[in-house]
Amino acid sequence: MIGATTSTNTDPVLEVEDLTVSFPTDDGLVEAVRGVSWSLGPGRVLGIVGESGSGKSVSANALMGLLPKNARISGQARFNGDELLAMSDKELATLRGSRLAMIFQDPMTSLNPVYRIGWQISEAIRLHDDVTKAEARDRSIELLRTVGIPNAEERVDNYPHEFSGGMRQRVVIAIGMANNPDVIIADEPTTALDVTVQAQVLDALKAARDATGAAMILITHDLGVVAGSADDVVVMYAGTGVEIGSVDDIYYEPRHPYTLGLLGSLPRMDQKSRRLTPIKGSPPSMIGIGVKCQFAPRCPLATDICWQEEPPLYPTDTEGHVSACHHWESLREVTDPSQVFTPVEIDGGSEDEVVAAPDPSIRPDDEPPGEEASS
Amino acid sequence: MTQPGMPSDRHDGPDTTLEDRDAPDPGVQPGMGHDVAVRTRSQRQLILRRFLQHRLAMVSLVLLLLLVAGSLIGGTLWRYDYAEQLPAFNEPPTWEHPMGIDDIGRDLFAKVLRGAQRSVQVALLVAFLSTTVGTIVGAIAGYYRGIVDSILMRITDLFLVIPSLAVFLLLARIVGGGWFQLALIIAAFFWMPLARIVRAEVLSLREKEYIEAARALGASDLRIIGRHLLPNAIGSIIVNATIVVAVAILTETALSYLGLGIAAPDTSLGLLVSEGQSAFKTRPHLFYWPGFLIITIALTVNFVGDGLRDAFDPRQKRVRQ
Numbered sequence: 255m256i257g258a259t260t261s262t263n264t265d266p267v268l269e270v271e272d273l274t275v276s277f278p279t280d281d282g283l284v285e286a287v288r289g290v291s292w293s294l295g296p297g298r299v300l301g302i303v304g305e306s307g308s309g310k311s312v313s314a315n316a317l318m319g320l321l322p323k324n325a326r327i328s329g330q331a332r333f334n335g336d337e338l339l340a341m342s343d344k345e346l347a348t349l350r351g352s353r354l355a356m357i358f359q360d361p362m363t364s365l366n367p368v369y370r371i372g373w374q375i376s377e378a379i380r381l382h383d384d385v386t387k388a389e390a391r392d393r394s395i396e397l398l399r400t401v402g403i404p405n406a407e408e409r410v411d412n413y414p415h416e417f418s419g420g421m422r423q424r425v426v427i428a429i430g431m432a433n434n435p436d437v438i439i440a441d442e443p444t445t446a447l448d449v450t451v452q453a454q455v456l457d458a459l460k461a462a463r464d465a466t467g468a469a470m471i472l473i474t475h476d477l478g479v480v481a482g483s484a485d486d487v488v489v490m491y492a493g494t495g496v497e498i499g500s501v502d503d504i505y506y507e508p509r510h511p512y513t514l515g516l517l518g519s520l521p522r523m524d525q526k527s528r529r530l531t532p533i534k535g536s537p538p539s540m541i542g543i544g545v546k547c548q549f550a551p552r553c554p555l556a557t558d559i560c561w562q563e564e565p566p567l568y569p570t571d572t573e574g575h576v577s578a579c580h581h582w583e584s585l586r587e588v589t590d591p592s593q594v595f596t597p598v599e600i601d602g603g604s605e606d607e608v609v610a611a612p613d614p615s616i617r618p619d620d621e622p623p624g625e626e627a628s629s
Numbered sequence: 630m631t632q633p634g635m636p637s638d639r640h641d642g643p644d645t646t647l648e649d650r651d652a653p654d655p656g657v658q659p660g661m662g663h664d665v666a667v668r669t670r671s672q673r674q675l676i677l678r679r680f681l682q683h684r685l686a687m688v689s690l691v692l693l694l695l696l697v698a699g700s701l702i703g704g705t706l707w708r709y710d711y712a713e714q715l716p717a718f719n720e721p722p723t724w725e726h727p728m729g730i731d732d733i734g735r736d737l738f739a740k741v742l743r744g745a746q747r748s749v750q751v752a753l754l755v756a757f758l759s760t761t762v763g764t765i766v767g768a769i770a771g772y773y774r775g776i777v778d779s780i781l782m783r784i785t786d787l788f789l790v791i792p793s794l795a796v797f798l799l800l801a802r803i804v805g806g807g808w809f810q811l812a813l814i815i816a817a818f819f820w821m822p823l824a825r826i827v828r829a830e831v832l833s834l835r836e837k838e839y840i841e842a843a844r845a846l847g848a849s850d851l852r853i854i855g856r857h858l859l860p861n862a863i864g865s866i867i868v869n870a871t872i873v874v875a876v877a878i879l880t881e882t883a884l885s886y887l888g889l890g891i892a893a894p895d896t897s898l899g900l901l902v903s904e905g906q907s908a909f910k911t912r913p914h915l916f917y918w919p920g921f922l923i924i925t926i927a928l929t930v931n932f933v934g935d936g937l938r939d940a941f942d943p944r945q946k947r948v949r950q
Contacts (some may be wrong), residue, residue, distance in 0.1 A: 273689055318845055320841060320845060322843060347847045347848075347849065348847060348849040350844070350845055350846060351845060351846035351847035351848075355845070355846075356842070356845040358838050358841065358842055358845075358940075359838075360838055363837055363838040363839060363844045364838040364839050365839055365842075366839040366860075366861070367839075367861070368861055369860075377846070377848075377856075381846055381847050381848060381852075382847060413945045427841070429842075431845070453684050467732060477848070602781070
């Protein structure tokens with residue numbers, strides 16, 4: 255299912271280099287995205303994961319030119335060789351919806367309540383394509399079928415309020431794929447939905463990709479969604495990509511403690527009784543960020559160097575798998591998150607107040623803290 | 630781009646499983662998978678239905694339409710012309726002259742018809758002009774915000790604080806007493822409330838995700854304003870327009886009464902009231918008929934506006950009996 259359309263030796267359709275976005279506010283400059291780089295091959299799915307405020311959505315909106323005017327954007331984003339960030343709004347408008355499509359988070363609000371959905375899909379088609387209303391309508395029905403809406407011929411004349419959340423998100427996907435885009439950016443497409451509906455929407459997204467051959471950027475904080483759908487993963491923390499690699503690299507050989515912590519805080523059905531290992535603390539404020547590893551305050555592996563130098567993206571053992579951690583090599587030996595992070599107490603009793611040991615052993619596998627915590 | 634992106638045989642493939650998956654899930658599709666025929670009503674139909682069931686508004690609407698139609702075409706059908714000098718004068722109502730004859734020998738019914746025609750013309754033109762200007766100003770200010778908003782709203786404030794009666798007085802002297810000029814002058818001071826209302830609506834609507842989605846589709850600013858923002862604000866605009874009709878008719882009346890509006894030999898309801906009041910004691914019908922008409926038009930327009938406001942209000946689930 256994964257990577258069926260992969261062709262590795264073609265040029266990336268979208269290549270982002272050192273993308274930086276900041277917003278001036280009364281409290282200071284909010285550095286929402288701090289130099290993130292990745293590339294997206296044709297037909298590939300790139301998952302961008304991270305917690306709220308890590309800069310996932312802001313970086314996607316920056317590419318679409320949908321940020322407020324006060325946003326300061328720098329860096330490069332080549333879309334089929336053209337520099338997106340240098341384009342005027344008019345030039346971008348011709349790309350938006352035709353070559354670059356976006357699917358928004360909340361299907362309850364991303365459809366206009368006063369128009370029939372057929373009108374809204376047709377609008378997407380007719381904005382970029384010179385077809386008659388009847389042709390656009392036929393095409394709309396076709397699209398609705400592709401994303402799995404039953405009775406598409408009748409439903410095309412319904413209003414958004416007559417659809418459930420999952421159905422509306424399919425309509426939004428149908429609009430996104432209407433012009434056979436090269437890239438579909440799906441910004442948390444399943445977050446606002448019921449868990450049971452999420453899988454259906456992911457199937458609809460896959461159907462949309464199969465039908466159009468589009469590459470996709472899947473922005474989410476749900477690691478399960480990424481595991482099932484993405485080819486490559488960018489893990490974002492505090493506005494930058496801390497670990498980038500294929501989905502297998504990220505899940506089976508994480509080389510950044512943040513990724514490891516994320517995996518450890520995810521309940522899994524396929525592993526017998528395992529304590530969750532939460533990452534203590536919360537992400538830093540994005541105002542007045544100093545030069546250091548931004549994860550250091552929460553990281554059990556942090557040493558002096560982490561507080562003095564912001565780690566570059568180190569190449570790891572696998573090609574294309576990079577990690578922004580000074581101590582990535584020490585994670586080679588780690589097989590379970592509990593070797594680095596403290597598992598939760600089952601009674602929820604007294605927890606260690608210490609968020610991260612200031613100077614732990616660089617080789618955490620020598621003295622696994624997981625043993626003593628479960629006493 | 631024009632090629633049929635998805636061949637139809639695609640649905641024989643893996644996509645059918647998508648549809649199958651929905652079938653046993655009744656929660657997703659209320660009524661659709663079963664034999665229960667649920668007639669889906671569009672927003673427009675719902676609003677129309679709510680309006681039609683608003684009794685006071687419907688009675689008012691019928692009455693208003695009769696009055697407007699009567700005043701616009703009645704003058705040409707009636708057997709006397711409003712300017713025609715008859716051999717008799719100062720006569721009480723008779724079958725021949727239902728409202729009597731005034732002191733210089735003109736049929737009052739013909740004059741009332743003519744006066745109502747002018748008043749209604751002025752009111753409708755004022756409503757049309759002020760709604761157009763107010764909507765455009767409000768939409769631009771709310772959509773672009775920032776400096777554009779500041780400039781437009783300060784102009785709006787300026788128009789609100791200008792003592793309009795003084796300006797009416799001045800302008801009426803300059804442009805004379807034609808009904809068209811009068812409508813322009815009144816409209817110039819009637820667009821501000823709507824501009825503020827539309828601006829407020831657009832400010833809140835523009836933050837909706839479907840507006841961002843429209844932008845992500847490549848829609849132009851003009852298209853987003855015209856096709857996505859304003860249709861969502863149409864309720865407030867229509868309701869405001871009806872209120873403007875009522876206020877404009879009263880304003881026209883007041884101005885004509887003061888001698889600043891429509892001038893003789895043409896006539897309007899306000900002018901007729903003004904002419905009739907001198908004979909209030911002896912021939913009250915000269916005064917009452919035009920006055921009654923003014924009140925009826927203003928009242929029915931207000932009731933229609935009320936009905937529309939209720940019909941557009943989405944919280945109004947139950948239809949008023």
